[in-house]
Amino acid sequence: MADNSQTIYQVPQIAVVGLGYVGLPLAVALAQHYPVIGYDVNIERVKELKAGDDRTDEISRDTLLGSSLALTSDTAELRPVDVFIVAVPTPVDEQKKPDLEALRSASKMVGGALGAGNIVVFESTVYPGVTEGVCGRILEAESGLRSGQDFFLGYSPERINPGDKEHTVDRITKIVAGQTPMVTEQLEAIYGSINSGNIFRATDIRTAEAAKVIENAQRDINIAFVNEIAVIFERLGLCTHDVLDAAGTKWNFLNFKPGLVGGHCIGVDPYYLAHVAESAGLEPEIVLAGRRINDGLSAVITARIDELCKKEDRILVLGITFKENVPDIRNSKVVDLVRQLQASGREIDVFDPLADPLETEREYGIIPVDQPKGLYDCAITAVAHNIFQPQMLYGLLSAGGMVADIKGIWRHEIWPNGIRYWSF
Ligand SMILES: NC(=O)c1ccc[n+]([C@@H]2O[C@H](COP(=O)([O-])OP(=O)(O)OC[C@H]3O[C@@H](n4cnc5c(N)ncnc54)[C@H](O)[C@@H]3O)[C@@H](O)[C@H]2O)c1
Structure with a gap:
């Protein structure tokens, strides 16, 4: 099928859309191997990056200024591009439902710049079905091209962790999935160039989307467990940290500590999983229980401070x-x-x-x-x-x-x- 009309780019022109915690380190790493342009809607952010200033503290001034990465907030500069990589925010709204607004608007923008044979890869964390069912449709509508025939979709979830200087983009296994085997091969070549070929090919795009969302939901649930036992042990007059130190000497005891769970990923992604479960007619129990426990920890701490x-x-x-x-x-x-x-x-x-x-x-x-x-x-x-x-x-x-x-x-x-x- 579509694969016949697609060629593998040897040296693709890449655009990274969204230059935050995820997009910037990726764009800088890819720019060591390919011509890369980084695009962000935030004009101020682009201005700062051009001056060598990354306020997320992920990339040093020297690395940024020494990089061949081109930076822009002008969509007109996004041609010619062969491969678009989208890393825009995917938060939740006030009702804790997935807010896909940035993803929709980035897809619209990319759709306007899309050419025949292009690949559009999403890195934003989503629930299974968003890349093809939401973004793919917007890209089609904006470009007048057909997904899977004239242009191709891919998904490659990001696993980096803000502030973590050990698990950086060049050191972690990258999951890739393309709409066709040839696209997957292309993604394997591109991402493999920055992490010594440490690539896992997921069965398909929905599988890759699901893998990412459960990684963070699992972490949230594990932290909820220790937050719950922290409340129990406090009532019993036990120090949870001492209990965890003792239990942690068992080879398969999982090392999680109690604490507030915030940020853009762990406290958010389980709601994406819950949303897709609910749209399939299922009521997720443990996923939402984890969220409730973790979101409730600040009230537990406040109550304790009130007593003391x-x-x-x-x-x-x-x-x-x-x-x-x-x-x-x-x-x-x-x-x-x-x-x-x-x-x-x-x-x-x-x-x-x-x-x-x-x-x-x-x-x-x-x-x-x-x-x-x-x-x-x-x-x-x-x-x-x-x-x-x-x-x-x-x-x-x-x-x-x-x-x-x-x-x-x-x-x-x-x-x-x-x-x-x-x-x-
Ligand atoms: N932060 C992490 O450690 C992390 C880890 C894994 C996955 N993720 C996922 O990666 C995605 C991006 O997260 P992040 O932490 O990099 O977000 P971020 O807020 O740090 O950066 C996103 C960037 O996208 C820009 N942007 C927003 N809308 C845009 C648009 N329409 N077009 C172009 N640029 C746009 C913003 O100005 C911002 O600079 C999210 O889906 C997140 O869940 C994040």
Whole structure:
């Protein structure tokens, strides 16, 4: 069928659409082997990248400025392109339903630039069926070309992890799936060039879509399990971290720690899985239970702080990003915690040198302090950034004040000045 009309590009011209946490590192890596143009709708982001400044902290200034990657926010520059790779956000809306708006608008834009024989690969996390059933149709409508005949679809989920300098695009196994065997072969050649051929060919596009969405749903459920046992053990007067250290000596015990689950992936993707299950007439149980438990953890912590602190206590919250050592504040659950603590009228200072203060204020109406000032009655380590050290609290906590250490990072510390310590 369609394969007959398709040729393998030896040196494809590639466009990466969406230059965020996923798109930028991929575009930079591919640019070492192919002519690559990076496109983003955010003009400011493109301007910053052209100046060598990656605010996601994934690519260094030297690497960015030394890369042959071309950067644009002008769709007119997206010709000629052989292979489009789309890595735009796929969040959920207020009802926790998949919000495919960025994907639709990127597909529309690519459809306008599409030529015969082109391949369009999606990297955005979606539920099974979106690449062909949603994006493919938009591409067809915009281009007047037929999917699987005149142009071809592919899906290759991204697995990188913000702030993780070990599992980078060039070191992890990449799943690829094309609409035809020839497209899969093309994707294998392209992605294989940046990770020494470490490619897994999925059966088809829907299988690859499903694989990605369950990777993150599985993580969410595993974290929900430890969050649930953390609440149980706290009631029993046991330290969850000590229990986990002991249980973790078994060869097949899974190493998860309790904590707030935010960010663009783990706290979101299970809803994509739930949505597709519901559209197939099924009520997912464990998937949504995991979400409920993890989203409910901030209320559990607030209740504990309410028991251990007075209403008029000043509280310092360390960290506002969604996880440690990254500047990413998207879907941060620390925000829920701060709002719940503020609701009781307390004065809360948030300190996070990694988060962009303007973005934090714009997104959440929370203005982080430049430096903690005065004495606090309680300090909550919400995010375990390496820059936070226990000694920094010595002069900041009143005598008999409390450290509420959500991640349990300082539980072996000897605290001076009668400082109390709480963790799961
Ligand atoms: N962040 C991660 O670690 C990670 C890991 C695996 C998968 N993913 C998935 O990859 C996708 C992208 O995530 P991200 O973290 O890179 O998002 P991001 O928000 O960091 O970056 C997305 C970029 O796309 C741009 N954009 C939005 N709409 C666009 C459009 N219509 N055309 C062109 N550009 C557009 C934005 O301006 C932004 O720069 C999501 O589906 C996400 O779930 C993310």
